[in-house]
Amino acid sequence: MASSRAVPNLAFRRLRARRSPGEFAAAVRRAAREIGEQVACDARYIGRVEAGEIRCPNYAYERVFLHMFPGLTLEDLGFAPREHVRGRAPRATMTTATDRVAAVNGRNGTGSPGVTGETGENGETSEESDVLRRAFMTSGPVTVVAASLGLGGTAAAAVPTPRRTPRLVGDAEVMAVEAAVRRIRLLDDRHGADGIYRQAAQPLRAAYALLDSGTPARQSTADRLHAGAGELSISVGWLAHDSGRFDDARSHYAEALATARMANDPEVEAHAFANTSFLAKDSGRYREAVRTAQAGRRAARHLASPRLLSLLALREAAGWAKLGERTDCEQSLSRAHRLFDRGPSDADPEWMSFFGEPELESQVALCHAALGDWSRAARHAHRATALQNPHFVRNLALYRVELATDLARAGAPDEAAAAGHQVLDLLDVVQSSRIHTRLAATARVLLPQRRLPEVGAFLDRHGSTSSRA
Template sequence: MASSRAVPNHAFRQLRGRRSPGEFAAAVRRAAREIDEQVACDARYIGRVEAGEIRCPNYAYERVFLHMFPGRTLTDLGFSAREQVRGRAARSTGAEAAAGTGAEVAPVPAPQAPAPPTTHHGDTGEESDVLRRAFMKSGPATVAIVTLGLGGTPAMASAVPVPRRVGAAEVSAVEETVRRIRLLDDRHGADGLYQRASRPLRAAYALLDAGTATRRSTADRLHAGAGELSISVGWLAHDSGRFDDARSHYAEALATARLAGDPALEAHAFCNTSFLAKDAGRYREAVRAAQAGRRAGRRLSSSRLLSLLALREAGGWAGLGDRTGCEQALSLAHGLFDRGPSDADPEWMSFFGEPELEALEAHCHATLGDWARAARHAYRATVLQDPHFARNLALYRADLATDLARAGSHDEAAAAGHQVLDALGDVQSSRIHARIAATVRLLLPQRRLPEVGAFLDRHASTDPRR
């Protein structure tokens, strides 16, 4: 929760330079992997540091930042001494939480001594421990902890009522759940997450229905958080082949956006609706939804958001067989993308960089039947992609394998297919399984080729449907 005493961290902002918060967050995650740390850094976390809300990072982030900027101390990076922050947090957290929720919350005592460095999986700051203690008393946080494998028991979740007053702690719980879902999806894909993620979504909307937010700003954050959570759960349904469920979740997010007058949430809902419509073969709807998303997105200042929406529109035109419409939308998407990132780029767009641009353009060419051109763009997507986005990387390689097979490059298709199979132990996505199965069908007539035969045999031995 932001404090009136928060002092912007200008030193950290200068270190980010011209990179967007999302791009800088990706650099932090890469640096973490270099030293075997694991942090769930995203654009929102970077924004909170720069705003001064996080006065000192937790031990995992400290190691990563000092690795990124060797020779500097935390003070050089604009942070405060750990003992100073811990003491202040212990004294103020109870009072701030009580003011935000209208309930009495006991202060959390400061630790007697600093804990030894540990790896925090998915932690977003030293204050997260305090926040978790605060929102363990509220519905969405408890359900999030249970359903996303973060501790707790189902009985504990079902026993927790919706709080009488909704404050910053409850809203932060919803926002944290959205970030956790996105992180887990990036690494492992949607299959297995969808059913577990639906329970915190119901809890978030129960908070909205209660209508007990303490401030207008809190109510706005809750609407945005619940809407983003609905989109995230809808995406899990979408990626795991539950198109009707996904359509319902996206529609719910759109309704929430309209009620709250939130153009950013509205643009996001239309963006995902367009993507779903294309995948479902409703190409005219895909075009209309993307255009509606662009109208909402023009009220923001994010060229990258408008670029993504133009790519969604291009995919719809390609499905309709309108090559001219597709090429015009692709040209618009590239022009907008080339304007670069900005601080106004939504947090959820951290996945959208040059690899995704290449991949979506590959989809358009593949839909129009230009397989060689599609393969070139799909290959660039695989080369450029950050390995952190394991699901997306596997998906790009599956697309590449299909495009190569259709273009007649059978050995290359088999090699790309092997890379997809390498990832399927950690990544579970029905879309990826469906696409690699399509590659298998295309390559069956070429079974006598050694590379192709080896790939087909390996797929047959690992196919989960056998």
């Protein structure tokens, strides 16, 4: 936990060597998968470890780090002994079901970084922090999401509203907001948006209640709280977007943008504009997609993150493609590639962990598809599926459905049907209206080719799946 007594962890920094925090975080995630753990490690988490803010990792991270560096102990890695960090027993009144759920998540490796099992230096957890955890960790109307949280599908009681009387806001509250963001992103990667949108709105309300009623102890705490609330609003907006609730998504993105501007936070502002551009494109407002991507580029120009600028160039390219402006689209795509090729940076925002080469290829494919270049689109979509880590099931399903659509329109029905079967294989795990809608569109394109055995089998299976949905 962040503290004025934090001492930089130089031993851990030496182990990172010449890798950037983002690259090292990726290595941590790979090591976790090797031993069956799942940790939402990112550049910000690595930075907090190196700054000494995380004095001892949770049990999932401990297992991963000891796997990465066999023969070393936590102390060798620069961490304090666990009993020194968590030696004080929490008050009996805080031994709640929420705490037990958090402990289970930590043992199962599903806890978010810097959250599971953590309490304040005095062993207490604030009311708002507990509300935020309870809101997201114990609400589970969808069985697959609840199971992933270790809840066995049990729905929680109603979440109490945070109190409105002024109070001092510290690290525990801010970390709970940041944890909710990470947990939403992790579940979205695994399952898609449909099953978690409603429950994700609960911690969002609690976060903005903190902004309304809290008095941060320090300016740095206030900045983190605003950034966390803005990112949480964007994350919930994305869930709305991906599940087809475009009006809700637009409202959440606008709220995030307002929060970012009030706090003078260009990183959150650029993120809000990037998502708003994506939404505008999906909503048929193509010139708005271009303008908001350009606004995001202006917000991000001093952030020293070529990858962020690359993503914004892709958002702009998508708008131009939908407008049929081939030259402008190609110029934006060229800029996106040049910026991407500069590689990752320590300044890359945490939320951009999804933006690797598979996502780049997928976005390029969408641009060529919008321009009617179906064969080129299929080549890029195939590359996206080949490069995508299968751990990120939602994205893999999305790339495969894009490939199926492109192949169907490029005149390769058998290959399109095969890709469609691969999407259907993932739909028991993934719940995304966007994927279902695109797969249905692919089926309609393939309908005239129904007599082909592969196509007929896909259409029959898709029809059966759709009737059960």
